Amino acid sequence: MPRVSQEQAKLNRQRVVEVAATLFRERGLHGVGVADIMAAAGLTHGGFYGQFANKDALAVEAFDAALAEDHRGSLDLLIANYLSLGHVQSPGKGCPLAALANDVAREPPGSSVRARFTHGVRQLAGLLAELMPKMSRERRRQRSLAALSTLVGAVVLARAVDDEALANDLIEAARASVAG
Amino acid sequence: MPRVSQEQAKLNRQRVVEVAATLFRERGLHGVGVADIMAAAGLTHGGFYGQFANKDALAVEAFDAALAEDHRGSLDLLIANYLSLGHVQSPGKGCPLAALANDVAREPPGSSVRARFTHGVRQLAGLLAELMPKMSRERRRQRSLAALSTLVGAVVLARAVDDEALANDLIEAARASVAG
DNA sequence: CTTCATGCATGACGCCCGGCATCTATATGA
DNA sequence: TCATATAGATGCCGGGCGTCATGCATGAAG
Known part of the structure; x- marks a missing residue:
């Protein structure tokens, strides 16, 4: 419920991308929902749209993150x-x-x-x-x-x-x- | 609406399998529903369960059909x-x-x-x-x-x-x- | 040739899950 | 103070699978 530090927020965002990169690879692009990803990142899916435009935008970032490994x-x-x-x-x-x-x-x-x-x-x-x-x-x-x-x-x-x-x-x- | 000949029924069943084999390959196993398949075969999805146990059973038959080509x-x-x-x-x-x-x-x-x-x-x-x-x-x-x-x-x-x-x-x- | 039960196909229905997106409230960092 | 990141609930809807009563031609029996 609290607001976290900007630093923490950045980390959270990054974490969401990493988790998404994993889940997408495991279950496929349509096999995971926004709620699943946020939950796996330890967050609730409410705040998702404050960080990303939509699921596709996240998919692109997640794909890039996976490639960067x-x-x-x-x-x-x-x-x-x-x-x-x-x-x-x-x-x-x-x-x-x-x-x-x-x-x-x-x-x-x-x-x-x-x-x-x-x-x-x-x-x-x-x-x-x-x-x-x-x-x-x-x-x-x-x-x-x-x-x-x-x-x-x-x-x-x-x-x-x-x-x-x-x-x-x-x-x-x-x-x-x-x-x- | 009518009942069709047994011969026709066999053909219909076969057709459903063929159509399913195509649609599964095009859209993926979770990208197609029973209704889609039956509609593409020119039928309604009601009669599906008179011919197949469930979607998985059809998937297996469809896969075999695709391999047999x-x-x-x-x-x-x-x-x-x-x-x-x-x-x-x-x-x-x-x-x-x-x-x-x-x-x-x-x-x-x-x-x-x-x-x-x-x-x-x-x-x-x-x-x-x-x-x-x-x-x-x-x-x-x-x-x-x-x-x-x-x-x-x-x-x-x-x-x-x-x-x-x-x-x-x-x-x-x-x-x-x-x-x- | 007539009868009639069989069974294929219809189309609507029930049920429920789960998706995406939005909104208010809250607490806290700036 | 006040901007903002997250929470949590809610709305809304599409679509999935499986079932069922109904209708009707077929194909076999008399």
């Missing part, structure tokens, strides 16, 4: 982290591209979320290209896009499958394919 | 069809794995839809393995799983992206990677 390290490390059972089992902390691709694809064309998703694809592909062995610019781009597809596909399938052994096989096969 | 031909043909802009732009007629992976992943463990999805992964992977050049059994399986991941990943990303050129690049890069 650290992607540092060597190519091998990146791949090892991406293609791991931990990543498969924790969508809420993982790659937003893999977690939300289907949902974003159903969003209307021109939607702000689609724009952010597109940016994310370019960003990750660019990161992969930078970390790759030297070859022609065109070839690097092509390789990185294919590798990104393999990474996302493997994680997406491994998550949907009801057999942990098969999930692991998918991950391992992708690893061998991308690394080799 | 023809996958014949050579490896190159299969890949060319899968990695095409046509496939990207028509999720309702395309691979249910690519269209519903995220949705299925959010379904509770042990769900019947998850079981069907898993079966679908095995089926497609097996088909790819059969069509592949000769190598050891283990290696064929590994290759086919990796190839499946690349196929699904490329289509899934291409659909979510808001730039047709980038979508095309993803498809092409995957094609070069899987074929080569």
Whole structure:
């Protein structure tokens, strides 16, 4: 009920974005409501509209926040982290591209979320290209896009499958394919 | 309003399944209601429960129907069809794995839809393995799983992206990677 | 050919959950 | 003082699933 410090308010806002980023990745864009997010952030959903224009605006910020999570390290490390059972089992902390691709694809064309998703694809592909062995610019781009597809596909399938052994096989096969 | 012939009734049932298979792939498992499906089939949603136990039962049948759609031909043909802009732009007629992976992943463990999805992964992977050049059994399986991941990943990303050129690049890069 | 029970499809209804957005009150930081 | 961040309740509505009495043609039986 109280008013909190501006500092605290900023922290709260940031917290809402982080929580939203997790919940969206776990349950999908339409699987979470404003009330769920605010409750998970320890707040009530009344004050939401004082901080955000609407749910879509939050979705965009949450998507950006998820993308901003650290992607540092060597190519091998990146791949090892991406293609791991931990990543498969924790969508809420993982790659937003893999977690939300289907949902974003159903969003209307021109939607702000689609724009952010597109940016994310370019960003990750660019990161992969930078970390790759030297070859022609065109070839690097092509390789990185294919590798990104393999990474996302493997994680997406491994998550949907009801057999942990098969999930692991998918991950391992992708690893061998991308690394080799 | 009238009662129709038993033959017609069978056709209607079949039609409901087909329509459901399309709508689920287009809008997701939670993006379509029973009423939508029946309406799209030219029926009213009242008679649904005379033909199906509930929505989940229909979802399972619809998933199987989508998987049963023809996958014949050579490896190159299969890949060319899968990695095409046509496939990207028509999720309702395309691979249910690519269209519903995220949705299925959010379904509770042990769900019947998850079981069907898993079966679908095995089926497609097996088909790819059969069509592949000769190598050891283990290696064929590994290759086919990796190839499946690349196929699904490329289509899934291409659909979510808001730039047709980038979508095309993803498809092409995957094609070069899987074929080569 | 007539009869009639069967069963498919209709269309409305009930029920309830849950979504988004708004508004007042409150307490507190500025 | 007074602007403001949060609380908490409320409004409003859309839409989901499942059920039911009704109607009527079919298809089998006599």
